[in-house]
Amino acid sequence: MSTALELWRFMRARRKFWLAPILLVLGLFGGLIILAQGSAVAPFLYPLF
Template sequence: MEFLKELWLYLKTRKRYWLIPLIFLLLAMAVLIVATSSSALAPIIYTLF
């Protein structure tokens, strides 16, 4: 939460809203990579691609 607040403050101050999708895409990818490292989700993700 502290990070999100800080991120929003930064984006607002610097007017770098274009970074929002990029950061969330990268974070989503990171979550995906972490998630796929556990065996339960891996087969589902694998079939998706």
């Protein structure tokens, strides 16, 4: 969690708020990949791609 806090402090100090949507989308895709690996949710995720 300290990495996320450090990233937030960097974005706030350097006014790089445009990075937030990019990181959010990357996080969502990472979550989908984790869910798609052998879970019961996997068949519902395949139509998205």
